[in-house]
Amino acid sequence: MVAQCVVCQSTIEKGDYCDAHSIAKKNLEKRFSDWQKAYNKLTWKEYLNRMNEDADIPVGEWAKEVAIHLFNQSKK
Numbered sequence: 052m053v054a055q056c057v058v059c060q061s062t063i064e065k066g067d068y069c070d071a072h073s074i075a076k077k078n079l080e081k082r083f084s085d086w087q088k089a090y091n092k093l094t095w096k097e098y099l100n101r102m103n104e105d106a107d108i109p110v111g112e113w114a115k116e117v118a119i120h121l122f123n124q125s126k127k
């Protein structure tokens with residue numbers, strides 16, 4: 052069974068994300084809980100939107116790619 056990373060389309064054995072994007076997604080989720088403490092009532096979608104729009108957030112390319120993917124997905 053062969054799958055593809057939903058972000059970069061690289062071939063993976065299973066799941067939705069390659070190793071790099073899987074780690075990036077975890078970091079993104081971890082950072083979200085920090086942000087929720089800093090900004091009151093920040094929703095996951097607002098958070099993704101910020102990641103999407105603010106190029107200055109030092110989150111890393113991979114995490115940003117995951118954020119953009121998830122944000123686009125949430126609009127559907």
Ligand SMILES: [Zn+2]
Nearest residue numbers: 056059069072
């Ligand atoms: Zn990937």
